[in-house]
Amino acid sequence: MTTKLETLPTPDEKSAGAGKPTNRKRRVRESRGTLAFSRAQRGKSLMKHGILILAGGLMIYPLLWMVVSSLRPNELIFREPGLWLNSLEMSNYTSGWSALTHPFGHYMLNSAIVVIGSILGNLVSCSMAAYAFARLQFTGKKLFFGIMLLTIMLPFHVVIVPQYILFSQIGWVNTFWPLLVPKLLATDAFFVFLMVQFIRGIPRELDEAARIDGAGHPRIFLQVILPLMVPALATTTIFTFIWTWNDFFGALIYLTDPDMFTVPVALRAFVDSQSATSWGSLFAMSIVSLLPVFLVFLFGQRFLIKGIATTGIK
Amino acid sequence: MSAISELSSISRRKGKATPEEKKANRRDNKAAYIFLLPWLVGLVAITIGPMLMSLYLSFTDYNLLQPPEWTGLDNFTRMLSDARLHNSLRVTFTYVFIGVPLQLAVALLIALVLDKGLRGLPFYRSVFYLPSLLGGSVAVAILWKQIFGTTGLVNQVLAMFGIQGPGWISDPSTALGSIILLHVWTFGAPMIIFLAGLRQIPNMYYEAARVDGATTLQQFGRITLPMLSPIIFFNLVLQIIGSFQSFTQAFIVSGGNGGPSDSTMFFTLYLYQKGFGQFDMGYASAMAWVLLLIIGVFTAINFIASKYWVFYDD
Numbered sequence: 001m002t003t004k005l006e007t008l009p010t011p012d013e014k015s016a017g018a019g020k021p022t023n024r025k026r027r028v029r030e031s032r033g034t035l036a037f038s039r040a041q042r043g044k045s046l047m048k049h050g051i052l053i054l055a056g057g058l059m060i061y062p063l064l065w066m067v068v069s070s071l072r073p074n075e076l077i078f079r080e081p082g083l084w085l086n087s088l089e090m091s092n093y094t095s096g097w098s099a100l101t102h103p104f105g106h107y108m109l110n111s112a113i114v115v116i117g118s119i120l121g122n123l124v125s126c127s128m129a130a131y132a133f134a135r136l137q138f139t140g141k142k143l144f145f146g147i148m149l150l151t152i153m154l155p156f157h158v159v160i161v162p163q164y165i166l167f168s169q170i171g172w173v174n175t176f177w178p179l180l181v182p183k184l185l186a187t188d189a190f191f192v193f194l195m196v197q198f199i200r201g202i203p204r205e206l207d208e209a210a211r212i213d214g215a216g217h218p219r220i221f222l223q224v225i226l227p228l229m230v231p232a233l234a235t236t237t238i239f240t241f242i243w244t245w246n247d248f249f250g251a252l253i254y255l256t257d258p259d260m261f262t263v264p265v266a267l268r269a270f271v272d273s274q275s276a277t278s279w280g281s282l283f284a285m286s287i288v289s290l291l292p293v294f295l296v297f298l299f300g301q302r303f304l305i306k307g308i309a310t311t312g313i314k
Numbered sequence: 315m316s317a318i319s320e321l322s323s324i325s326r327r328k329g330k331a332t333p334e335e336k337k338a339n340r341r342d343n344k345a346a347y348i349f350l351l352p353w354l355v356g357l358v359a360i361t362i363g364p365m366l367m368s369l370y371l372s373f374t375d376y377n378l379l380q381p382p383e384w385t386g387l388d389n390f391t392r393m394l395s396d397a398r399l400h401n402s403l404r405v406t407f408t409y410v411f412i413g414v415p416l417q418l419a420v421a422l423l424i425a426l427v428l429d430k431g432l433r434g435l436p437f438y439r440s441v442f443y444l445p446s447l448l449g450g451s452v453a454v455a456i457l458w459k460q461i462f463g464t465t466g467l468v469n470q471v472l473a474m475f476g477i478q479g480p481g482w483i484s485d486p487s488t489a490l491g492s493i494i495l496l497h498v499w500t501f502g503a504p505m506i507i508f509l510a511g512l513r514q515i516p517n518m519y520y521e522a523a524r525v526d527g528a529t530t531l532q533q534f535g536r537i538t539l540p541m542l543s544p545i546i547f548f549n550l551v552l553q554i555i556g557s558f559q560s561f562t563q564a565f566i567v568s569g570g571n572g573g574p575s576d577s578t579m580f581f582t583l584y585l586y587q588k589g590f591g592q593f594d595m596g597y598a599s600a601m602a603w604v605l606l607l608i609i610g611v612f613t614a615i616n617f618i619a620s621k622y623w624v625f626y627d628d
Contacts, residue, residue: 048427049434055424056441059499063448065467066457077460081470129353138346148353149321151361155559155609157582157602161371161589162364165378185356192353193320217345246451248562253590264452268566271456279460286453297447301440304447308503309510312552 070283077279089280093288096281100266100273101258104285107266111245114179114262118244119237121183122191126236127229129186130195131221135207151189156249164253174257179250183240190313191236197310198232199225235307238300242293263289318548372600377593389600399601401576402584405490409580410557413497418549421501425508426538439506446502454496455566459483462492483567486577493578496563504549511545512538540625547624551616558609561586581605 069077073089097104132138133145167178186192206228207220215223226233248264255261261269267289270282297304307313347354372389374382393399428438448454461467462482469479482488519537528536539546564572564580572579572587585605589598 045432048432052424052427052432052438056438059445060441062457062461062467063444078465079470081467081474125352125356128349128351132346132349136342136346136349138343138350141346144350146321147357151357153555153609153613154361155555155602155605157559157585158368158606159361159364159602161595161599161602162367163360164590165367165595166359166364168378182356182360184352185360186353187356187360217342217349221349242447246562248450248452248565249586252565264562267452267456268570271459271566271569282456283460286456289453290448290451293448293451294444297440297444301436305439305443305506308506312503312507312548 066283067287070280070287072280074278074280077283092280092284095278096270096284096288099270099278099281099285102261104266104288107261107263108288110176110260111262114176114247114251115241115244117176117180118183119240121180122186122188122236122240123233125184125186126188126191127195127226127233128221129192130199131217131225133192134196134199135204135220135225136217148189148192151187152193160249160253167254173254174260175254176260178254179244179247188240190311191240194235194307194311194313195229195232198229202228231303231306234300235303238296238303239307239313241296245293318551319544368599368602371596372603374596376595378595379593382596385596389597392597393600393604398576398579399581399584402572402579402581405572405577405579406558406581408490409494409497409560410554413494414550414553414557416494417498417501418504418546418553420498421505421549422508422542422546424501425505425512426534428505428509429512439509442505443502446500446505449496449500450562452562452566455563458492458496458563459567462488484574486574489568489574489577493563493567496567497557497560504553507545507549508542511542515541543624544626547616547620551613554612554616555609558582558605558612 064083065081068083068085069080070092071085071088071090072080072092074092100107129148133141133148163178163182167173172178182188202225207224210220210224246264247262248268251262251265252268255265258266258269267282267285270285371382373384373386375385375388376382424442428435432438445454463469464481464484466482468482472479480488482492515538519541520533523533523537559582560580561582564578564583565586568574568578568583572583581601582605585598585601588594588601
C-alpha cells in the first residue's frame with residue numbers, strides 16, 4: 001500500500017494525463033471508423049456534462065443563495081428562492097460587522113492569531129518528529145510509530161475533559177494557549193504521518209552525502225530535508241489553516257470571554273443574540289467568515305487534493 | 315489507505331533488527347529523541363496523561379470545585395438508566411448508519427462519472443469538493459438552519475409548487491434528517507480519495523474485459539469494486555470514526571440543546587452538556603470512554619470484516 005501511495009500521480013501529472021483517455025477514445029473511435037459511433041459518444045459525453053452541471057449546481061446553490069441573500073433586504077430573504085438581485089444592499093454587512101460587543105474584525109484578528117500560531121506550531125513540531133521517524137533509528141521506534149498512528153484515530157473527546165481541567169488549573173482558560181500548545185507539541189499526528197510519507201520519498205543518497213561531508217542531523221534536517229519537503233509543508237499549512245479557522249469545539253470550551261472569541265464562537269453568539277429576523281446580517285458575517293477558507297481553497301487546491309488523496313485528511 | 319494499512323503491517327514487521335541496524339541505533343538514538351521531544355512531551359502531557367486521568371475520573375464524581383470523589387462504577391450504572399443517553403446513542407447510530415453509507419455511495423457515484431477522461435475534471439472536482447471544506451463551519455450550519463427553517467429555502471421552493479413544507483428543523487421527525495443531508499452534502503473528500511483510487515486500476519483490465527464482451531455493469535462489479543475495495547474500506551473506517559464525533563452541525567442547528575425533543579442530541583453534544591454545561595466531569599469522562607469503546611469496536615469489526623471483502627492486488 002505504501003508503494004502505491006508513492007505512485008499516486010501528482011496533480012500536474014493528472015492534468016497532463018488527462019489527455020490520455022481521450023487519445024484512447026479517439027483510437028477506439030478510429031478503429032470503428034463510423035460517424036454514428038462518434039456521434040453517440042459525443043451525445044453520451046454531453047449528457048454526462050449535463051448531469052454533472054445539474055448536480056454541481058444543486059451542490060453549490062445553497063452557498064450562492066447565501067451570498068445573494070446577504071445582499072438582499074431582510075424581508076426578501078424569506079420570499080426569494082432565486083438568485084436574482086434587484087439592488088445591492090450592503091447594510092447587512094455594516095450592521096452585522098458591528099452587531100456584537102466588538103466589531104467583527106476583532107474576532108477575525110483573534111482567529112488570525114490562533115491560526116498563525118497553530119500553523120507555526122504544526123510546521124515546526126510535526127516536521128521534527130517526522131524527520132526522526134523517517135530517517136533515524138532509535139529504541140522503541142516501531143512502538144512509538146504505532147502509537148503515533150493510533151493517536152490519529154483517537155477521538156479527542158477522550159482527552160478533552162482532563163485537558164480542560166489541566167488548562168483551567170494553569171489559569172489558561174480565556175487565553176489562546178490551550179489552542180496553541182497542543183499544536184506546538186505535534187498532537188495533529190496526521191501531519192507527522194503525512195511528512196513521514198513525504199520524507200520517505202526523498203532519496204536517502206542526498207542526506208547520506210551530506211553526512212559524509214560532515215553535516216550533523218540538525219543541518220541535514222534544516223538544509224537538505226526541509227527545503228525538499230515544501231509541498232508537504234504547504235499541505236500542512238493549508239489544512240491547519242482551514243481546520244483552525246473552522247474549529248468550534250475547542251474555542252467554545254476555552255474562550256468564554258467575548259474579548260477572546262474567535263470567528264466561529266462569535267458567529268454562534270450572533271445567532272443567539274439575534275431574533276430570527278436578521279438572517280441578512282447573519283449571512284453577511286457568515287460569508288465574511290467563510291471568505292478566508294474560500295481563498296485558501298482557491299490558491300491551495302493542488303495541495304488540498306493531494307493531501308486528501310494520500311492521507312484522507314479533509 | 316495509508317495510515318490504516320501501515321498500522322496493520324507494523325505488527326507483521328516486529329522484531330527483525332539486524333546487527334547493522336543496531337549499530338545505527340546507538341548512533342542516532344540521541345538525535346532522534348531530541349527531534350521527537352515536542353511530540354513526546356505532547357504524547358505524555360496532552361494525550362496519554364489526560365487519557366489516564368479521564369479513565370480515573372470516569373470512576374469519580376467531580377465538579378471542578380471539590381476534589382474528585384471515588385464512586386466506583388456509579389457513572390456507568392447511571393448510564394444504564396439514563397434515557398437521554400440512550401436516546402443520544404440512538405441518534406448518533408442513526409446518523410452514522412444512514413449518513414456514512416449514503417455519503418460514500420454518492421461520493422463513489424460522482425467519482426465514477428468523473429473518472430473516465432472527462433473534460434473539465436478540475437472544475438467539477440472543485441465544485442463537488444468545496445462543500446466538504448466548508449461543511450464543518452459554523453457558517454454553513456447557520457445556513458442549513460435557514461434552508462430547512464419553516465420559511466427557509468427548501469419551503470420557498472416547495473411553495474412554488476403549491477406544497478406547504480413542514481418546519482424541517484423544528485419537527486423532531488425530520489430534524490436529524492436535515493443534519494444527515496448536510497453530512498451527505500460534504501461527500502467531496504471521500505470522492506477525491508475514490509478518484510485517486512480509480513486512477514490506480516490498470517486500464518488493461520477493462521480492455522481485456524471489453525474484448526471478452528463484458529457489459530459496463532459487469533466491469534463495475536468484477537473489476538472496479540474489487541480493485542477499489544481497499545479504498546472503500548479506508549473511507550469507511552475514516553468516515554465512521556469521524557461521524558461518531560460530529561458536533562458542530564448538531565450544536566448550531568439545534569441551538570446547542572439537541573432539540574427539538576432531543577431528536578438531534580448527538581452523543582458528543584450530550585457529553586458536552588454534561589461536562590461543560592453542568593460540570594459533571596466524572597460522568598462526561600465515563601461517556602468519553604464509552605465513545606472510545608464504541609469507535610474501537612466498530613473499527614475492529616471493520617478490520618475483521620475487511621478480510622472477507624477487501625481485495626489486495628499485491
